[in-house]
Amino acid sequence: MRSERLSSQLGLWLGLAFGMCFVTGYLSHLIQHPPAWFWWPSRPVWLYRVTQGLHVATGMAAVPLLGAKLWSVYPKLFTWPPVRGVVHGLERASVAVLVGSALFQVVTGLLNIARWYTVMPFFFTVAHYWTAWLTIGALLVHIAVQLPVVRRALTRPAGPQPAVEGLSRRGLLAAVGASAGAITLATAGQTVAPLKAVSVLAPRRPDVGPQRLPVNTSARAARVAELATDPGYRLTLTGPAGTRLLSLAELSALPQHTVSLPITCVEGWSAQAQWTGVRVVDLLHLAGATDPDCSVHLRSLQQGSAYGESTLAPPHAHDPLTLIALRLHGQPLALDHGYPARLIAPNRPGALQTKWVAVMTVRQP
Ligand SMILES: Nc1nc2c(c(=O)[nH]1)N[C@H]1C(S)=C(S)[C@@H](COP(=O)(O)O)O[C@H]1N2
Numbered sequence: 001m002r003s004e005r006l007s008s009q010l011g012l013w014l015g016l017a018f019g020m021c022f023v024t025g026y027l028s029h030l031i032q033h034p035p036a037w038f039w040w041p042s043r044p045v046w047l048y049r050v051t052q053g054l055h056v057a058t059g060m061a062a063v064p065l066l067g068a069k070l071w072s073v074y075p076k077l078f079t080w081p082p083v084r085g086v087v088h089g090l091e092r093a094s095v096a097v098l099v100g101s102a103l104f105q106v107v108t109g110l111l112n113i114a115r116w117y118t119v120m121p122f123f124f125t126v127a128h129y130w131t132a133w134l135t136i137g138a139l140l141v142h143i144a145v146q147l148p149v150v151r152r153a154l155t156r157p158a159g160p161q162p163a164v165e166g167l168s169r170r171g172l173l174a175a176v177g178a179s180a181g182a183i184t185l186a187t188a189g190q191t192v193a194p195l196k197a198v199s200v201l202a203p204r205r206p207d208v209g210p211q212r213l214p215v216n217t218s219a220r221a222a223r224v225a226e227l228a229t230d231p232g233y234r235l236t237l238t239g240p241a242g243t244r245l246l247s248l249a250e251l252s253a254l255p256q257h258t259v260s261l262p263i264t265c266v267e268g269w270s271a272q273a274q275w276t277g278v279r280v281v282d283l284l285h286l287a288g289a290t291d292p293d294c295s296v297h298l299r300s301l302q303q304g305s306a307y308g309e310s311t312l313a314p315p316h317a318h319d320p321l322t323l324i325a326l327r328l329h330g331q332p333l334a335l336d337h338g339y340p341a342r343l344i345a346p347n348r349p350g351a352l353q354t355k356w357v358a359v360m361t362v363r364q365p
């Protein structure tokens with residue numbers, strides 16, 4: 001059953017999955033670490049939810065594809081002599097890099113979804129990002145080298161299937177496709193609510209947690225419980241008009257708006273929720289910020305974490321859907337969801353939806 005045709009067909013699907021995974025992953029990186037040239041809109045509100053859902057789904061679908069592909073080619077590891085010259089040696093080396101980095105990406109991605117950080121002796125985000133470049137580079141070299149083989153294998157008529165007992169090539173491809181589909185179904189429920197009943201592999205359910213919403217970093221883990229429940233809490237708002245300290249009562253006395261926006265964690269779960277609070281544009285007004293190009297820097301009560309701060313770029317800072325939310329599903333925010341005040345903005349990774357917001361600073365361009 002092992003043949004150039006099978007390897008080529010698996011390679012084609014794997015290339016599509018890895019290509020999609022790379023593009024959506026790089027996009028997520030750019031949104032979270034925007035270079036000067038990068039611009040990301042605040043609408044449509046669901047766009048990041050779709051791109052990050054695709055990132056995690058294509059990464060998981062790659063698991064059975066990668067397994068089958070390695071199975072279809074591994075006898076080549078034992079061909080003799082292992083290296084037949086410089087070009088062949090380089091090609092072998094690029095395949096070694098491709099296999100190693102592809103396995104690393106899939107395994108670390110799965111560990112991240114499962115929040116199993118203790119088994120990764122490195123910072124996941126940085127390692128996953130740089131290895132992605134290695135994978136995609138080696139993949140492009142591999143495709144360039146194998147193109148003649150793939151073309152030959154996929155344009156030639158398939159030929160009669162040998163009449164042997166057991167699985168056929170078509171049967172194997174169907175089984176691999178079915179496993180990829182099953183894995184997707186079994187995890188998509190962490191984002192696609194109607195599928196949650198069959199999502200036995202999903203590490204998160206979109207409606208399980210305080211106020212029917214999952215939590216990423218509890219108040220206890222962030223060590224903010226005491227500060228967040230202190231009646232002396234004030235939101236420090238600084239802009240061209242100076243600095244104002246706003247108590248929770250003062251924030252609640254400002255015009256309140258209710259929006260329906262998703263939280264989309266980079267780990268692949270997402271959930272729509274009803275948020276009520278003060279529009280950031282109203283706070284900008286209060287701070288005397290009139291420049292449509294200004295951005296807003298936010299700091300949490302939480303210290304010493306990369307998630308303790310974030311920046312609202314102009315499209316998000318000025319979107320009327322962007323709130324400093326005080327309530328969730330009509331109730332005051334649960335402590336774990338960012339009580340007394342948290343950011344919620346459209347089309348933005350969950351990691352940038354800062355909880356327990358303490359300081360808002362307007363930044364002029
Ligand atoms: N201060 C602070 N804000 C934070 C985080 C955090 O660890 N600290 N985690 C972020 C991440 S990764 C996500 S996905 C969302 C989750 O919000 P939730 O716990 O209310 O669902 O909060 C974000 N805001």
Ligand SMILES: [Mo]
Nearest residue numbers: 265266350351
């Ligand atoms: Mo997250």
